[in-house]
Amino acid sequence: MTLPLRFLAALAAVLLVLLPTTVTAAPGPADGCGDLALADRDAVAERGQESDDVFVGRIGDITGTTGASDLSTLPGGSETDTSDPTDEPASGVVLQVQVQQVLAGDNRTVGKPVDVQLVPAEAKLDSRLRTGGRYIFFTEGAGRKVFADGCIGFVATPLLEKELLDRATVTQLREFLAAPVRPPAVDLGNPPADADETPDLGRLVAPGGAISLIGVLGLVLISRIGRQRH
Numbered sequence: 001m002t003l004p005l006r007f008l009a010a011l012a013a014v015l016l017v018l019l020p021t022t023v024t025a026a027p028g029p030a031d032g033c034g035d036l037a038l039a040d041r042d043a044v045a046e047r048g049q050e051s052d053d054v055f056v057g058r059i060g061d062i063t064g065t066t067g068a069s070d071l072s073t074l075p076g077g078s079e080t081d082t083s084d085p086t087d088e089p090a091s092g093v094v095l096q097v098q099v100q101q102v103l104a105g106d107n108r109t110v111g112k113p114v115d116v117q118l119v120p121a122e123a124k125l126d127s128r129l130r131t132g133g134r135y136i137f138f139t140e141g142a143g144r145k146v147f148a149d150g151c152i153g154f155v156a157t158p159l160l161e162k163e164l165l166d167r168a169t170v171t172q173l174r175e176f177l178a179a180p181v182r183p184p185a186v187d188l189g190n191p192p193a194d195a196d197e198t199p200d201l202g203r204l205v206a207p208g209g210a211i212s213l214i215g216v217l218g219l220v221l222i223s224r225i226g227r228q229r230h
Helices: 005-018 041-048 068-073 167-178 201-229
Strands: 053-066 090-104 113-119 134-139 145-149
Touching: 041 167, 053 113, 090 134, 090 167, 113 134, 134 145
Parallel strands: 113 145
Antiparallel strands: 053 090, 053 134, 090 113
16 A cells, blocks of 8 residues: 555654754853953863963053054964054053063063053953053963953952962962863753653654654655555
């Protein structure tokens, strides 16, 4: 007996319904500029993994412009200065910082000054950055002039308002920054209180049922083709 095409279409429709779908989770909100939970190992490690140096520094002065030729030394940029001397200077913010505590990296020395340019060049000075303020900087580059993201390249913490970080905090931050970033944990969670105790039929049937229906559908199609040839 040859099954009608309507029956085959119904089988295909049921198969599509039972096949699992992919759910994409929306990313969580980002921290505000200058914010970082210093007690969060993974957050500190993730922030530091893209940085060449992490250090505590006090801002001595802030300038608002820098030459366009300086942009050629940005991470990933060209090492050759191809700018025209007559080009307009690119606006940007440069912080003149005195290094006071080194937390990661080997390019900084306590007591030595460093110029920290905020990137991108169009980044505006965050209201939390001020002359005389002390911050934790996450920078890229090994020379006298380095670069930091205008939002996540610094941390404004109350721990630095009156004094430097204590020894215990420095030790902990160095351990966090030296640790590898762990992959995010999978949270299966608990079912809501009003959820049914027994899983629905679709959940039980979907994995095995889909495979079975594929086999049945294939056999029916092969049978139909064979009968039509005879």
